[in-house]
Amino acid sequence: MARHIYSCPLRWSDMDAFGHVNNVVFLRYLEEARIDFMFRLAPGDGSPSFAGGSVVARHEIDYVRPLVHRHTPVTVESWVTKIGAASLTIAYEVKDPDQVYVRASTIVVPYDLAEERPRRISAEEKLFLQNYLAEEPAAA
Secondary structure, three states: OOOEEEEEOOOHHHEOOOOEEOHHHHHHHHHHHHHHHHHHOOOOOOOOOOOOOEEEEEEEEEEOOOOEOOOOOEEEEEEEEEEOOOOEEEEEEEEEOOEEEEEEEEEEEEEEOOOOEEOOOOHHHHHHHHOOEOOOOOOO
16 A cells, blocks of 8 residues: 655744644644645646545544654654545544654545535545555554
8 A cells, every 4th residue: 555745844924832733733743645646646647636626525634743843844644544435534643753742534525616516535535546555454
């Protein structure tokens, strides 16, 4: 199973009053990784896959350990844990090689912006997503 790897820079403004990356900021890190995965890595040059839009239906996040500001980017690994007819679940770990800071998952629904309604996952999208399909790791 492949995982998408995203190198996420930490910004000074990401910190809270206690010197840690703020809990809400982690959702931005997940978003950056998800967009990089779904849009930049979508199959085929000129492919319409994932370009029509998507909406987040649900987030789950477990904060494992505080992350403090530094100049070195943090890694966000993402993979697919479920592919349905009209939704998918992406799992994440925000981590360094020897430390996990956050474990999370997002349910994403493909969305037809012109029709203003959810749509089904296309065959091309499903084929792409299956390359990243695996079960979530057990919580440590």
